[in-house]
Amino acid sequence: MKKRALLVLLPALAAAQVTVLQNVTLIDGAGRQPFTDVSIVISGGRIRDIGGKVTAPAGAAVVDLKGKYVMPGIMNLHGHVGAVKGLAQSKQNFTRDNIEAQLKTYASYGVTSVVSMGADADPALMIQIRDRQRDGVLTGARVYSAGRGFTSLKGYPAVLPGNEGIPFEVSTAAQARAYVDELAKMRVDLVKMWVDDHLGRYSKISPEIYTAIIDQAHKRKLKAGAHLFYLGDAKRLLDAGLDAMAHSVRDADVDAELIAKLKKNNATAIATLTREQSTFVYARKPAWLDDPFFRRGVAAEIVTTLKSDAYRNKIAGDPDFEKNQQFFAVASRNLKKLQEAGVRIGFGTDSGPPARFQGFFEHWEMELMVAAGLTPMQVIQSASRNAAEYLGVSRDFGTLEKGRYADLIVLDRNPLEDIRNTRTIHAVYIGGVKITN
Numbered sequence: 431m432k433k434r435a436l437l438v439l440l441p442a443l444a445a446a447q448v449t450v451l452q453n454v455t456l457i458d459g460a461g462r463q464p465f466t467d468v469s470i471v472i473s474g475g476r477i478r479d480i481g482g483k484v485t486a487p488a489g490a491a492v493v494d495l496k497g498k499y500v501m502p503g504i505m506n507l508h509g510h511v512g513a514v515k516g517l518a519q520s521k522q523n524f525t526r527d528n529i530e531a532q533l534k535t536y537a538s539y540g541v542t543s544v545v546s547m548g549a550d551a552d553p554a555l556m557i558q559i560r561d562r563q564r565d566g567v568l569t570g571a572r573v574y575s576a577g578r579g580f581t582s583l584k585g586y587p588a589v590l591p592g593n594e595g596i597p598f599e600v601s602t603a604a605q606a607r608a609y610v611d612e613l614a615k616m617r618v619d620l621v622k623m624w625v626d627d628h629l630g631r632y633s634k635i636s637p638e639i640y641t642a643i644i645d646q647a648h649k650r651k652l653k654a655g656a657h658l659f660y661l662g663d664a665k666r667l668l669d670a671g672l673d674a675m676a677h678s679v680r681d682a683d684v685d686a687e688l689i690a691k692l693k694k695n696n697a698t699a700i701a702t703l704t705r706e707q708s709t710f711v712y713a714r715k716p717a718w719l720d721d722p723f724f725r726r727g728v729a730a731e732i733v734t735t736l737k738s739d740a741y742r743n744k745i746a747g748d749p750d751f752e753k754n755q756q757f758f759a760v761a762s763r764n765l766k767k768l769q770e771a772g773v774r775i776g777f778g779t780d781s782g783p784p785a786r787f788q789g790f791f792e793h794w795e796m797e798l799m800v801a802a803g804l805t806p807m808q809v810i811q812s813a814s815r816n817a818a819e820y821l822g823v824s825r826d827f828g829t830l831e832k833g834r835y836a837d838l839i840v841l842d843r844n845p846l847e848d849i850r851n852t853r854t855i856h857a858v859y860i861g862g863v864k865i866t867n
Contacts, residue, residue, distance in 0.1 A: 448491070450470065450472070454840070455844070456470070458831060471484055475862045477836050499842075499843065503837035504852075505544075506779055507820060509782050511544065511573060517785060521596065529573075530559065533559075533571045534570040535789050536570060537571045538727065539727065539788075539789030539792060542572060542858070549782075550596075577613045581600075585599060586624055587624060603639050610647055618652065621643060622656070623657070625640055625656050625659075644671045648671060661681055661685070665691055668688070678701045680757040683764060697773075699765075699773050703761055707794075709745075709748070709758075715737055715742060723853045762801070777812040793853050799849075806846045840855070842855075
């Protein structure tokens with residue numbers, strides 16, 4: 431079967447329009463210092479020319495953005511799309527309308543690409559939406575899909591409300607390989623597995639099975655990422671060839687052995703610090719519940735619920751409440767250690783499940799990464815160049831350079847001075863087309 435191209439073909443009307451964004455300060459995602467007074471010529475969805483001495487072509491639509499900053503669109507390597515409405519998760523929510531509405535929400539916050547990480551109740555529907563995007567129908571964030579992820583029989587998260595029957599619950603290596611082949615035939619973008627007993631509560635997928643999953647994924651030219659928790663599991667998964675840690679190690683500080691294994695595999699580490707915060711933050715009514723940037727993407731009744739004593743007491747009453755705060759602290763320390771050691775840091779939030787808000791959480795993740803010790807430049811690179819490298823699409827996405835797709839955010843203020851300035855969104859462009867909120 432001929433593999434569908436990863437490139438996005440824009441509609442003829444958009445492709446014919448040449449747009450010039452003038453007089454911007456450019457943060458290109460490659461780690462270089464910002465360039466001032468830059469013009470970006472966009473044609474056919476791509477950057478046709480970029481630099482300080484660029485002449486606008488005759489007939490081009492010229493947008494003067496003097497005083498504005500441009501950075502690459504945010505690429506979220508760990509999200510979930512389509513399963514939640516309000517604060518409820520259900521397979522019945524997984525509809526075309528809900529998926530496309532959530533992709534528009536992501537885009538309105540400057541998240542131009544998101545990986546739906548293994549919880550697609552109807553993988554065929556998600557692949558169909560993805561393929562329509564790649565054929566030119568692109569009204570929200572670009573979506574990549576892992577289809578259905580893998581866990582053990584009655585394992586985490588298949589046992590949780592709204593997840594029943596979604597992950598593949600596997601008991602043999604042969605069964606796991608067959609499911610990987612099924613995903614490959616559907617043309618998923620990567621493979622996901624959960625290797626976590628949720629603090630001893632559930633059975634955990636065995637090394638024999640996850641080794642088979644990783645090996646079969648590689649045979650089918652697919653990368654494999656794992657939800658994991660324990661340092662020991664992370665090391666064994668990397669020995670089996672793992673390509674990405676989809677969460678931080680949270681039970682212990684990372685060590686030189688793990689770092690060496692990550693580098694040997696050229697693997698990507700994704701922190702998802704907001705996921706850890708979400709397990710306890712609502713017990714203390716975070717101030718951002720009243721932030722207009724948060725509230726513009728969240729229904730008022732949901733905010734009311736999150737502020738309620740009943741909801742706050744529910745979070746505070748979790749038997750793991752104190753532990754969850756410790757796990758966040760460990761995850762933050764480990765992120766800084768991996769960054770300092772030269773491990774590729776990818777960007778992900780695990781947004782999409784109940785109370786993990788798509789769009790806002792990506793900006794909050796950036797803030798938490800800086801608080802953990804990364805620089806704003808390093809955080810932006812994690813969500814642009816590094817993310818594109820992991821997905822294998824860096825020839826077309828991730829950095830703002832000639833020939834790349836024009837997926838970008840226009841900001842009113844400099845995010846390198848304060849990472850929270852990523853929230854000063856003036857405009858979002860995906861494939862050179864301005865996305866309206």
